[in-house]
Amino acid sequence: MKSAALKTYSVLLFFLALKAAGNSAMALGMKQIPEKMSMDPALYLHAMLNPFVAMGIAALILALLTRMALLSLADLSFVLPVTAIGYVIAVFLGKVLLHETVTPQRWMGTLLIFVGSLVVGSTARNTTPPMGDPE
Amino acid sequence: MKWVLVALMVSATVLSDLLQSHEMKRAGEQSVSARGLARLLHTIARRRLLILGVAGNAISFFTFMALVQTEALSFVVPASSASFVIETLLARFVLHERIGVRRTAGTLAVLAGVVLVGG
Numbered sequence: 267m268k269s270a271a272l273k274t275y276s277v278l279l280f281f282l283a284l285k286a287a288g289n290s291a292m293a294l295g296m297k298q299i300p301e302k303m304s305m306d307p308a309l310y311l312h313a314m315l316n317p318f319v320a321m322g323i324a325a326l327i328l329a330l331l332t333r334m335a336l337l338s339l340a341d342l343s344f345v346l347p348v349t350a351i352g353y354v355i356a357v358f359l360g361k362v363l364l365h366e367t368v369t370p371q372r373w374m375g376t377l378l379i380f381v382g383s384l385v386v387g388s389t390a391r392n393t394t395p396p397m398g399d400p401e
Numbered sequence: 402m403k404w405v406l407v408a409l410m411v412s413a414t415v416l417s418d419l420l421q422s423h424e425m426k427r428a429g430e431q432s433v434s435a436r437g438l439a440r441l442l443h444t445i446a447r448r449r450l451l452i453l454g455v456a457g458n459a460i461s462f463f464t465f466m467a468l469v470q471t472e473a474l475s476f477v478v479p480a481s482s483a484s485f486v487i488e489t490l491l492a493r494f495v496l497h498e499r500i501g502v503r504r505t506a507g508t509l510a511v512l513a514g515v516v517l518v519g520g
Contacts, residue, residue, distance in 0.1 A: 270430075277433055330458060331441055334421055334451075335431035342422035343492040343500050346485060347511040353518050375517025382510030385503055393499035397427045 274339045274391050278348060281332040286355045288325030290363065295319035340391040347386040354380050403472055407480045410464040414484040417457025419491055424451040426496075478519030485512050 295318030313319050336345055357376045360366040368376075428444045428451075431437055445451045468477045489508055492498045500508075 273430075273432070280433055328438075330455070331438055332433050334425055334445075335433050335437065335441060337422045338425035338428060338431040341492065341498045342418055342496060343489050343498045343504060343508070345422075346418075346488055346492075347504075347508045350511045350515060353515060357518065372518050375514040375519075378510050378514030378517060380514075382507040382512075382514060385507030385510065387507075389501065389504045389507070390499075394426065394497060396429075 270339070271391060274336070277332060277336045277339060281329055281336055281349065282352055282355060284325050284329035284332055285349075285352050286359060288322045288329055289356060290322075290359055291318045291325060292322030293364070295322055341393055344386060344389065344391050348383050350379050351383045354383075403468065406464050406468050407477075407483075410461050410468065410481060411484045411487065413457045413460040413464065414481070415487050415491065417454045417461060418484075418488055419495060420450050420454035420457065422492070422496060424448050424454065475519055479516040482512055482515040482519070485515070 295316040296313065298316060298318065299313050314323065333345070333349065336349075354376050357368055357372060361368050425431065428448070431441050431444070445455065465477065465481065468480075485508070489500065489505075493500050
């Protein structure tokens, strides 16, 4: 039981790291692209040629798969709030790496997300019985 | 138009997460090792509802991109958090998850936080 919980939190940390790395790489890459994005798919394909955007997309695809693995280990109502801690990481990365201004309101929101995630993280991660339908 | 896009984004997110949660529980515990991820890709390819869930992710992502081009991020992020409330309710009544007082309180704190961060 203890190792299952450890596995869940390890996968959660891996997801958060991938999401933060993916979003940061995407933000960095998109800022290097002069064209404004529109509904034209060619612009998105062109943006994907930027190495940072490409790395960002790869990390975000891996993050999607990791989140799916997390959903196999824990409830949806557990995963939703605990993965919101990504907002906290985004605010810190914005402040430290991109030197963005963080308003008191945003710090307050960040604190609420952090506390809320800790509270949800302290509840039972999986409350449904195993469905047992492996392929 | 913006509310149509918000409704589309929230609906796609909710549908995608519900399908993924349901199908991943049925598929059994997964890991994120190289072999585990390969197995996961194989699982996705064999489950239609899981493919539909991933398609929902894509619709949600592109709708979000379309919204942030015309609307302020401070509107789009709190609006997208509506999916939080709907998904938690559906997790209780459709997926039959047990959501106690502590999880409800934590979820509400996170929701308030997301609205403040986006606002």
